[in-house]
Amino acid sequence: xxxxxxxxxxxxxxxxxxxxxxxxxxxxxxxxxxxxxxxxxxxxxxxxxxxxxxxxxxxxxxxxxxxxxxxxxxxxxxxxxxxxxxxxxxxxxxxxxxxxxxxxxxxxxxxxxxxxxxxxxxxxxxxxxxxxxxxxxxxxxxxxxxxxxxxxxxxxxxxxxxxxxxxxxxxxxxxxxxxxxxxxxxxxxxxxxxxxxxxxxxxxxxxxxxxxxxxxxxxxxxxxxxxxxxxxxxxxxxxxxxxx
Amino acid sequence: xxxxxxxxxxxxxxxxxxxxxxxxxxxxxxxxxxxxxxxxxxxxxxxxxxxxxxxxxxxxxxxxxxxxxxxxxxxxxxxxxxxxxxxxxxxxxxxxxxxxxxxxxxxxxxxxxxxxxxxxxxxxxxxxxxxxxxxxxxxxxxxxxxxxxxxxxxxxxxxxxxxxxxxxxxxxxxxxxxxxxxxxxxxxxxxxxxxxxxxxxxxxxxxxxxxxxxxxxxxxxxxxxxxxxxxxxxxxxxxxxxxx
Numbered sequence: 001x002x003x004x005x006x007x008x009x010x011x012x013x014x015x016x017x018x019x020x021x022x023x024x025x026x027x028x029x030x031x032x033x034x035x036x037x038x039x040x041x042x043x044x045x046x047x048x049x050x051x052x053x054x055x056x057x058x059x060x061x062x063x064x065x066x067x068x069x070x071x072x073x074x075x076x077x078x079x080x081x082x083x084x085x086x087x088x089x090x091x092x093x094x095x096x097x098x099x100x101x102x103x104x105x106x107x108x109x110x111x112x113x114x115x116x117x118x119x120x121x122x123x124x125x126x127x128x129x130x131x132x133x134x135x136x137x138x139x140x141x142x143x144x145x146x147x148x149x150x151x152x153x154x155x156x157x158x159x160x161x162x163x164x165x166x167x168x169x170x171x172x173x174x175x176x177x178x179x180x181x182x183x184x185x186x187x188x189x190x191x192x193x194x195x196x197x198x199x200x201x202x203x204x205x206x207x208x209x210x211x212x213x214x215x216x217x218x219x220x221x222x223x224x225x226x227x228x229x230x231x232x233x234x235x236x237x238x239x240x241x242x243x244x
Numbered sequence: 245x246x247x248x249x250x251x252x253x254x255x256x257x258x259x260x261x262x263x264x265x266x267x268x269x270x271x272x273x274x275x276x277x278x279x280x281x282x283x284x285x286x287x288x289x290x291x292x293x294x295x296x297x298x299x300x301x302x303x304x305x306x307x308x309x310x311x312x313x314x315x316x317x318x319x320x321x322x323x324x325x326x327x328x329x330x331x332x333x334x335x336x337x338x339x340x341x342x343x344x345x346x347x348x349x350x351x352x353x354x355x356x357x358x359x360x361x362x363x364x365x366x367x368x369x370x371x372x373x374x375x376x377x378x379x380x381x382x383x384x385x386x387x388x389x390x391x392x393x394x395x396x397x398x399x400x401x402x403x404x405x406x407x408x409x410x411x412x413x414x415x416x417x418x419x420x421x422x423x424x425x426x427x428x429x430x431x432x433x434x435x436x437x438x439x440x441x442x443x444x445x446x447x448x449x450x451x452x453x454x455x456x457x458x459x460x461x462x463x464x465x466x467x468x469x470x471x472x473x474x475x476x477x478x479x480x481x482x483x484x485x486x487x488x
Contacts, residue, residue: 109469118462181483218362225353231472232479
């Protein structure tokens with residue numbers, strides 16, 4: 001069963017990346033063509049992928065999504081395997097682990113930020129976390145094609161594997177003593193655990209972590225959006241690596 | 245004409261803040277009560293505000309929103325005035341200027357991040373930028389009650405006023421030479437201009453800026469979500485101010 005992805009950037013990136021099989025691209029007759037649509041048509045022709053112009057009524061089932069008049073039927077995303085990931089050579093690499101993030105917009109934005117900041121992969125649990133879906137793909141603006149998404153049955157087991165492979169584990173925790181910028185992110189492989197929007201990182205994972213960090217907050221308003229919080233920390237690690 | 249706001253956090257913060265008149269709170273009979281709903285009831289009682297339990301069908305017009313079974317009718321947000329803002333005493337203050345941000349989720353997330361990072365205000369133009377609406381209020385998780393939103397007819401005039409008041413102007417620009425962390429944010433009042441999701445900061449504002457900064461990007465994937473980009477920069481300025 002194919003997935004549906006929508007939006008100009010998401011479809012362009014999937015076409016460029018080329019790892020997933022695209023069955024068909026539907027373009028609404030009612031939209032004006034533009035450079036991005038033309039690029040989609042060119043890429044589709046190059047890859048021998050059918051594209052059809054269809055009445056806008058065909059898009060009715062997707063009305064709740066910001067589809068920009070273009071959708072594609074695509075083979076489901078292939079999740080990556082943690083063991084295979086760890087067998088690769090990693091030096092100053094980073095991972096982001098999502099522990100119960102529920103909002104697909106947040107997941108998509110985190111994928112974008114991770115790709116922009118050079119994070120090597122994202123680990124999600126197979127339950128209690130939003131999975132990759134059309135909204136995630138769209139919000140990621142195609143970034144999902146540039147980073148392995150590793151799905152695991154147990155985050156606890158995954159974190160233990162990472163520790164056994166000498167990765168350092170950093171968890172975000174509003175009651176931590178250290179600020180996120182007190183950590184030296186250079187010269188190590190690290191995995192950053194971001195918690196659920198409301199509950200934060202689960203206790204079992206906090207216990208396994210080598211560092212707990214918080215983002216200092218002003219105004220007694222301790223409620224940063226999880227994708228924004230993730231971005232602040234991973235770009236601080238990039239800053240340190242560039243500046244060192 | 246009242247606005248509608250929805251979501252537990254947004255309504256709680258509006259009740260606590262108290263500056264806006266709340267006409268009525270509607271709670272869906274079909275939701276289970278929890279600590280947050282109880283807090284809303286307590287706060288409403290304290291302020292003498294009517295709350296009603298209604299059939300879930302009453303929420304049908306708001307089905308597209310994640311209303312969490314509670315909505316409030318509230319007087320429209322009072323936008324702040326730039327001249328009055330500038331008459332206040334500002335020292336090491338910061339502002340964020342939104343130049344054409346279209347997505348209400350991004351606007352809401354930026355408001356949250358600004359409050360968390362201690363930014364003093366947000367300037368939006370009266371046209372070509374998303375205005376404060378129900379989605380913005382919800383996404384801001386009530387943060388909108390903790391920061392002045394300054395609406396101006398002309399961003400160019402507003403930036404000139406800021407310059408005349410010795411504020412430094414920093415614009416984000418993907419082709420800038422300086423990275424955002426090369427700027428010393430201490431000991432100055434500054435306004436950070438964030439551009440539209442696709443077009444970036446407009447040329448006229450770039451010309452008026454004292455600094456242009458970029459966020460370094462890996463993977464040739466230059467497409468950070470605008471709220472994440474704003475967070476990265478404003479938390480870097482907070483980091484510098486705390487660490488100095």
